[in-house]
Amino acid sequence: xxxxxTYKIVAFILLIFMLLVGLYYLASSKTxxxxxxxxxxxxxxxxxxxxxxxxxxxxxxxTVIAILEKLNVKATFFLTGNSMHHYFSETERIIAxxxxxxxxxxxxxxxxxxSYKTIASEIExxxxxxxxxxxxxxxxxxxxxxxxxxxxxxxxxxxARKTILWDIEPESIEKISDSSDLMAQYVxxxxxxxxxxxxxxxxxxxxxxINAIEMIVNGLKNRGYEFKTVSxxxx
Ligand SMILES: [Zn+2]
Numbered sequence: 001x002x003x004x005x006t007y008k009i010v011a012f013i014l015l016i017f018m019l020l021v022g023l024y025y026l027a028s029s030k031t032x033x034x035x036x037x038x039x040x041x042x043x044x045x046x047x048x049x050x051x052x053x054x055x056x057x058x059x060x061x062x063t064v065i066a067i068l069e070k071l072n073v074k075a076t077f078f079l080t081g082n083s084m085h086h087y088f089s090e091t092e093r094i095i096a097x098x099x100x101x102x103x104x105x106x107x108x109x110x111x112x113x114x115s116y117k118t119i120a121s122e123i124e125x126x127x128x129x130x131x132x133x134x135x136x137x138x139x140x141x142x143x144x145x146x147x148x149x150x151x152x153x154x155x156x157x158x159x160a161r162k163t164i165l166w167d168i169e170p171e172s173i174e175k176i177s178d179s180s181d182l183m184a185q186y187v188x189x190x191x192x193x194x195x196x197x198x199x200x201x202x203x204x205x206x207x208x209x210i211n212a213i214e215m216i217v218n219g220l221k222n223r224g225y226e227f228k229t230v231s232x233x234x235x
Pocket of ligand 1: 054055104108144145
């Protein structure tokens, strides 16, 4: 028979476990955070969407810029400080092409259970590189891996910054992620007014995503959608 003490210990461990699972779900939520505004998409009656690219810049930058130029679309690039440091002229070229830049932190670590000071440094070091490269607009923030718990949302609210996530992510769906056609088809079918589309075209494995851009843009334009930057959507 289990004695009372063992029972209490088991119950306590179970409680801690449930608390951690709960916190993990909260940290991963795309629609809830403890402080400040969080936007997986924008509520609007207009047929507008935003194309967003995470991570980088990288050697793929010029290819992506050229495709957007040809399609006459402005996108929002959530860049990491570390990559901007290595690919600074690519950063300048994204800005010179008129795209929006967002802050994706310096080192792309999951910012949960980190100190306020660490978080401030991750955001501010990245902000200064974005400014140094010549960007003048508001800088919204996208947490790496979409993870945030207390200190990051608190910091962002204190500094009147917005947390921007996404609602359309074709690369995360295993059976379509190795085909640009299927990813584009998915995005065109699932996007709605105010959707924020996420792609990762900056990686070596990002070729299918790069190839999907034109099909996504043409497909959604055919359905009457206009492409906006995240800041334009927020207006
Ligand atoms: Zn990322």
